[in-house]
Amino acid sequence: MLMMDQAAEGNREELRRKLRENFDGRIVRKDLTKKIKEGANVPVYVLEFLLGQYCSSDDEEIIEQGVQNVKHILADNFVRPDEAQKVLSQLRRNGSHTIIDMVTVHLDIKKDCFFAEFSNLGLSNVPITDDYPEKYDRLLCGGIWCIVQLEYESEGDSSFGIEDLDSEPRQKKQKDVSPISIRKLTPIQMPHIDIEEVRTGRKAFTQDEWMDVMLRSCGYEPEQLSQREKWLPACIGRKCLRDAGPVFPAAAPAAAHQHRPDPS
Numbered sequence: 114m115l116m117m118d119q120a121a122e123g124n125r126e127e128l129r130r131k132l133r134e135n136f137d138g139r140i141v142r143k144d145l146t147k148k149i150k151e152g153a154n155v156p157v158y159v160l161e162f163l164l165g166q167y168c169s170s171d172d173e174e175i176i177e178q179g180v181q182n183v184k185h186i187l188a189d190n191f192v193r194p195d196e197a198q199k200v201l202s203q204l205r206r207n208g209s210h211t212i213i214d215m216v217t218v219h220l221d222i223k224k225d226c227f228f229a230e231f232s233n234l235g236l237s238n239v240p241i242t243d244d245y246p247e248k249y250d251r252l253l254c255g256g257i258w259c260i261v262q263l264e265y266e267s268e269g270d271s272s273f274g275i276e277d278l279d280s281e282p283r284q285k286k287q288k289d290v291s292p293i294s295i296r297k298l299t300p301i302q303m304p305h306i307d308i309e310e311v312r313t314g315r316k317a318f319t320q321d322e323w324m325d326v327m328l329r330s331c332g333y334e335p336e337q338l339s340q341r342e343k344w345l346p347a348c349i350g351r352k353c354l355r356d357a358g359p360v361f362p363a364a365a366p367a368a369a370h371q372h373r374p375d376p377s
Contacts, residue, residue, distance in 0.1 A: 128322055129171065135314035138165050145180060155191055159213060159258055162301040163187075187213075190260070192233040200234060204293065209264045216298065217256030218246045229295060232256065241295050249300050262296040 132140050141161045145168060149160055163186060167179035191213045192200055204210040215232035218241055227246050230237040251257045315323060324343055325335040335343060 128318075128325060131317050131322070132326065133169065135317050138169055140169055141165050142168065142176075145176070149180065149183060149187075154193070155187055156258060159191070159301055192231070194233045194235065197233060197235045201236070204263055204265045205267075208266075209262065209296070211260065211262050213258065213260055213301070215256050216252060216259045216261065218252040220246075220253075230256075231261075236293065239291050239293050239295060241298070245295075245298050251300075258301040260299045260301060262298075264294050264296050265292055266294065267292050 129140075141164055145164050146157060146160050149155075149164075150157065160183070163183045164179070167182045168176045170176055170179070190211050200210065200212060212231070212234065214234050217230045217232070218227050219230070220227055227241050227243060228237070229239045229241040229252075231239070246252045249257065318326065328335045328338070328343060338345075
């Protein structure tokens with residue numbers, strides 16, 4: 114039994130190594146998500162994105178430091194609706210501020226310009242360059258959670274290239290449109306999956322290893338399943354083996370066999 118446990122641990126470590134090498138920054142420890150989620154009203158995918166960025170390691174000290182970093186980021190940058198005016202005040206006072214919020218973009222036909230709307234911040238009509246909606250089209254389709262660096266400019270003559278209907282003047286000053294501008298926007302939710310990246314990373318795994326990764330992504334513990342049982346989740350409508358975001362729960366779901374359907 115001891116030798117079997119050692120072999121299983123060796124297989125897990127090899128799988129973790131391959132995941133780190135081929136999907137670094139996309140591996141999420143679900144136990145850390147649960148640990149932080151209990152004390153923060155934040156969407157799970159926001160937590161998982163930050164944990165993937167700061168806790169992608171097997172070193173417990175690095176992980177703990179990463180968890181603290183994530184907590185600080187959420188405390189300083191995640192916008193809660195009831196604190197929107199406080200955040201805007203900080204932005205105005207400091208001239209810049211980074212926030213985490215749901216961002217939606219729409220095209221103003223008359224001005225021939227894209228504008229962003231921030232859900233929790235309660236802010237709209239913030240000019241945004243064409244590059245972002247063109248690159249991340251989900252901004253135009255209901256919006257996505259983003260990390261956004263905002264700047265506040267009460268004075269100055271920076272232009273945003275917006276043409277008036279009467280063409281006089283040809284451009285408006287940024288502060289005439291909005292004193293707030295977007296310096297940088299980074300999507301948290303993946304706007305699309307780079308299937309070629311997945312295929313390239315997949316080549317480093319055997320079929321059995323990749324199946325174990327997919328099962329863990331669905332919340333199953335493959336070591337508690339027989340080879341035949343491992344194929345059962347593929348038949349469950351509510352589970353999707355196309356999930357390309359490998360995760361490593363700290364512990365397997367309690368009595369994983371209880372979550373499997375009766376083969377009959």
